[in-house]
Amino acid sequence: MTVEVHSLGCRLNLAESERLRGLLGEAENLVVINSCAVTSEAVRQTRQAIRRARKARPDARLLVTGCAAEVEREALAAMPEVDGLIANTAKLDPRAWNVAPAPRPPEVRGYTRAFVQVQNGCDHACTFCVIPQGRGPSRSHTVAEVLEDIAVHLDAGVNEVILTGVDLTSWGSDLPGTPRLGALAEAILARFPALPRLRLSSIDGAEVDDALFALLASEARVMPHVHLSLQHGHNLMLKRMKRRHSRADALDLVGRLRARRPEIAIGADLIAGFPTEDEDAHAANLSIIEELGVVHGHVFPYSQRPGTPAARMPQVDRRIIRARAAQLREKVASMRDSWLAAHLGKPLWVLAERGGSGHAADFAPVRVPPGTPPGALVEVVPARIVEGMLEA
Structure with missing residues (x-):
């Protein structure tokens, strides 16, 4: 084999x-x-x-x-x-x-969307995180390298490109002139006018530059879907995590985006049971889900990682952590149910995937008509929700 x-x-x-x-x-x-x-x-x-x-x-x-x-x-x-x-x-x-160098970019293997790496590593020191130990300092791919990768995927018929990185919004900090992620997105859209969809993976709201904000707020080819590396909704927890944003910062960013683009869908990473988290802090974590309108939630029970400062802080009981994580997930699920219901009767452009499903621009999951080829963009008017998925 x-x-x-x-x-x-x-x-x-x-x-x-x-x-x-x-x-x-x-x-x-x-x-x-x-x-x-x-x-x-x-x-x-x-x-x-x-x-x-x-x-x-x-x-x-x-x-x-x-x-x-x-x-x-x-x-x-x-x-x-x-x-x-x-x-x-x-x-x-x-x-x-011990192999011969392969041509860059690699062969495309028929995926319906392309995950394009533009950055690796992280220069930050969040107190809970071991990723800098595993990935090293932040390193950016050049604009030319990114465009080369995307060209191969588009030649293979891909209709959506997702920019990925460990700390995606730090892209460019190590390049000459220290360009920002918004400049890279602008270059991609200008170089590939036929690209229907450009999507971002998780971003740090503290690093969103003006050009990137403008694209997220008004560019139709940039998908109305922002997933924030939020981590918590309580200021003291954010400070102890050594995050660079406050609760108010997150609310302000999302509020400004929604004012310009009301259909934008918000996702967030949230940690339950961070060391020293009390009931008030947990309540703030719950309430920010509703205030931001989080419909794509990644909830993580706090995990004590070796060698991190958070591992030396007073820990929350594991049973409490599990219970709080369940409450956070329930809150996100409730928000998501209402959000999906709001799609009923409205036409959606859906990128078809294998297995008869796909995703709308705001990453709502949709059942596509039988026989739709993977990778095709198809219009669907959902009439019902079945097992968390919209279908006609």
């Missing part, structure tokens, strides 16, 4: 896994686990993936890369199923795999 790559975690890992497949080509009998370490649960899932892969391919060479290969290096190296580790910062370097 040839190379097999299993990806865990973020969209950036998905993008890198595709590049790995192109890089490794037809390597003989090789399994790669592109791991995640953002939470202890992610590490547990990485271990499970390693064991499953070894059971399925007992004779293959099994190598692990990704964030867990840095943060949990000794523990993963000690697993009997693992033959070796590849440093996360070197995983796209052919020399790390």
